[in-house]
Amino acid sequence: MPIGPYQQPLAFVAEGGEVDNYRVAEPRPRPEPAGLKLRDIEKRFGDNRVLRGIDLDVPAGQFIAIVGKSGCGKSTLLRLLVGLDTQSEGEITFHDRGGQPIVPNARIVFQEPRLLPWFDVADNVVVGLGEGAPKSEARRLAEEALAEVQLAEKARAWPSQLSGGQRQRVALARALVSRPGLLALDEPLGALDALTRISMQTLLTRVWRELGFSAVLVTHDVAEAVHLADRVIVLDEGRIKLDLEIPHPHPRKRGDPQLAELEGRFLSAILGD
């Protein structure tokens, strides 16, 4: 395993800068959102240059979406950000709102929920607290996180008893329970049906606005990117082809003509016409 933000022991930084492991005082601290700075990132697999010359600055707390064709390197970029992989060249640094360097608490949600079928829903969320969390406290935090994704009543259910959308909400709760400063989303809604997807988008917007973490969403769905993100980046053959802010306030209306126009611009950038 590469060493990355993931491997950092989970700690809550209480006021006054003291690190408080799991003995979390009420109310729970809001996460310190992590800003990103990528400089000249290159990633090679053998002779294949998947990413090249990526320069990117993401202010702390921003929600960005990365779109592009399959194989454009967007998932690879995401794996670099959360330390699941290491870049071949270049530098990734993280900073807080004040620009001071930090080690972020980064979490990732995949397309598949990856729940442990032999743990009940709440214990799956407890996994998100990392190792060594005291049991009763962990369970309480898990139930809180489940309430945030509107699944409090399913705490004792088995994952196999949930629908696909509910499972993905559990995965989201598991990622959020440790109050990450950076949440990476790798096509998290890709396997859901259209209606469930819309309700999940609403949920994502809501938790992001409540908790204030930085979010990086990788998706092939341009409409989704435009609906959720402050800023959309088009990747093409490992390079940034288009990088546009979406100034519209949240929550956004579906079918907004200005958003639809933006969506068109991104689509033509991706398709290259």
Next chain:
Amino acid sequence: MTTVDILEARHPVRGVKRRQVSLPSISRQHYMPYLLPLAIVLLWQLASSAGWISDRIMPSPLKVVAAFSEVAASGQLAHDVAVSGARALSGLLIGGSIGFLLGIANGVSKLSEQLTDTTLQMLRTIPHLAMIPLVILWFGIGEEAKLFLTSLGVLFPVYLNTYHGVRNVDRDLIEMGRIYGMSGWSLFRKVIFPGALPSIFVGLRYALGIMWLTLIVSESIAASSGIGHMANTAREFMMTDVVVLSLVIYAVLGKLADVIARALERWALSWNAAYQG
């Protein structure tokens, strides 16, 4: 939330429907499996009473029951069952533990797998009962011989299924576990072992069958107590009823072991949709 609500609203309706249909079928589930054995016993009794089958060849069920109460009254039966049961269990425990540990080690560690898997696969192909002459030369007809054979027989199915189970744990779940800081023992306890458990149970149930088989054979060949010994002694005195009784006892014990294993399986795998309800 529209879709979720629709799904949830439909659930109770489905539940009620299922309950209405399944109420009579639950009791049917319970008696159906025993209809055939019961019919066979009845037919058997009928054939014996009518004189179609000689008592020397096959005693009637009633005679077997009589033999049962006779042997049971003398205390011999309880003793023999206890002795056989203890042999079976200790063989299962020893062989099963070795197979389980090797399966885990080889599933988790590449080095261990390279060192031992080929050897185990070679040993596996020898029918373990073919070792009886050698085992008698080594251990005589003492307890060690039976323990050795039973352990050996049980080891391979447990090994193979444990190894296979560990190897087939979802890689995505393991990656997820590592992402959330699991490693070593906690990764094993929370992800690998529970993931391998369904396969381990298959191995256990298979091993139970081999356990009885080995025990029966080794007790018939060389033993001074146990059910196999009881049957063998009865053969010398032409007591067909006791011979048949011992077969029935083996069948009952085998079924009992399987029922216990299945109950254990249901309990341990209650998370798995295949074992729910």
